[in-house]
Amino acid sequence: MGDFKFAKDKLAEVVGALKDYEVFAPAAVGDVLRFKEVEDASSVSFDFKNTNVPPKELMFPETETLFKFRVGKTDIEPAVPDESKKRLVFGIRPCDAMAYTIVEKLYSWDYPDPYFEKRRESSVLFGLACSEPVPNCFCTSLGGGPGSEQGLDALMFDLGETVYVKTITDAGDTVAKAMGLEAAADAEKKAAAAQEKDALGKIKRSIDTEGIPEKLPSLYDHPFWEQFSDRCLSCGICTFLCPTCHCFDIQDEMEAFDGRRARMWDTCMFPEYTLHTSGHNPRPTRKERTRNRISHKYSYFPEKFDVIACVGCGRCINYCPVNIDILDILEKSKQAEAKEAKTA
Ligand code: SF4
Numbered sequence: 001m002g003d004f005k006f007a008k009d010k011l012a013e014v015v016g017a018l019k020d021y022e023v024f025a026p027a028a029v030g031d032v033l034r035f036k037e038v039e040d041a042s043s044v045s046f047d048f049k050n051t052n053v054p055p056k057e058l059m060f061p062e063t064e065t066l067f068k069f070r071v072g073k074t075d076i077e078p079a080v081p082d083e084s085k086k087r088l089v090f091g092i093r094p095c096d097a098m099a100y101t102i103v104e105k106l107y108s109w110d111y112p113d114p115y116f117e118k119r120r121e122s123s124v125l126f127g128l129a130c131s132e133p134v135p136n137c138f139c140t141s142l143g144g145g146p147g148s149e150q151g152l153d154a155l156m157f158d159l160g161e162t163v164y165v166k167t168i169t170d171a172g173d174t175v176a177k178a179m180g181l182e183a184a185a186d187a188e189k190k191a192a193a194a195q196e197k198d199a200l201g202k203i204k205r206s207i208d209t210e211g212i213p214e215k216l217p218s219l220y221d222h223p224f225w226e227q228f229s230d231r232c233l234s235c236g237i238c239t240f241l242c243p244t245c246h247c248f249d250i251q252d253e254m255e256a257f258d259g260r261r262a263r264m265w266d267t268c269m270f271p272e273y274t275l276h277t278s279g280h281n282p283r284p285t286r287k288e289r290t291r292n293r294i295s296h297k298y299s300y301f302p303e304k305f306d307v308i309a310c311v312g313c314g315r316c317i318n319y320c321p322v323n324i325d326i327l328d329i330l331e332k333s334k335q336a337e338a339k340e341a342k343t344a
């Protein structure tokens with residue numbers, strides 16, 4: 001594919017040239033940084049590390065109508081997204097793009113999900129390589145990296161005055177040309193490679209995932225889980241802000257004779273998540289819920305889909321109000337398993 005560039009002070013012009021696309025980019029909503037549709041191209045900036053809320057909401061909104069219905073009528077009015085609308089996700093970080101490649105395995109599994117799939121298929125992803133990873137990033141342990149291209153159509157490198165754009169797919173190439181970008185020279189390619197190398201050196205946290213998916217189930221009843229779950233507040237932040245968490249609830253909402261079936265994000269960290277109508281709850285305490293969160297990502301999901309459902313973005317560590325750290329849990333699980341194996 002191609003190598004392009006543009007002057008960073010022309011960012012608004014470059015984004016503004018895309019008249020045929022709905023463009024989404026990071027924007028401050030109060031104190032929260034999240035992806036929003038761009039209304040004013042001059043508001044787009046590269047001056048952020050990563051968004052607080054991951055862009056999973058662009059494919060899987062917090063709340064969405066699946067269909068509408070009316071009492072007494074058998075017809076329903078589906079609300080499947082219009083795939084003919086072209087969307088550009090501009091400035092997505094490599095870990096968040098990689099997260100789409102993981103969750104799309106689920107959404108195309110036993111029942112293809114047209115809501116997720118149509119948004120995903122109509123979206124072109126223009127990534128922004130990380131030059132300053134945050135202290136809890138550990139993407140390199142999960143096969144990603146500050147310059148990872150997984151899931152992306154193009155990857156941009158902010159080189160200061162110039163932005164180097166490497167296109168990865170035909171869709172990325174088409175957008176780069178629609179933006180009117182000029183060809184990059186060897187100097188920009190070299191600067192991007194140097195920036196990626198430098199950023200790799202700034203990732204300080206890691207986990208060796210070898211053997212974790214296979215060994216976690218043997219720790220199902222191990223007391224080590226309580227060391228972490230005892231201080232959990234069941235707030236759900238770790239899952240709502242995780243780019244790979246995808247659990248949802250479905251509810252029917254009525255207003256007089258009109259209703260809608262909607263789905264909304266849910267979390268396995270809430271006690272109600274597994275509460276049966278009978279009153280029985282198979283995950284009654286925070287211990288079972290913490291165990292499920294970690295086991296789902298690092299054992300159940302890879303068992304079914306052959307990939308760990310974590311990209312090492314660090315959000316669950318950064319925003320947990322009581323400093324529960326997934327890397328500490330995984331390290332402790334390895335120690336507990338090694339101890340069990342020794343005494344067996
Ligand atoms: S963010 Fe922390 S306190 Fe909140 S549910 Fe997750 S682990 Fe528990």
Ligand code: SF4
Nearest residue numbers: 242310311313314316
């Ligand atoms: S589990 Fe934590 S580190 Fe992994 S993808 Fe989710 S929020 Fe990021």
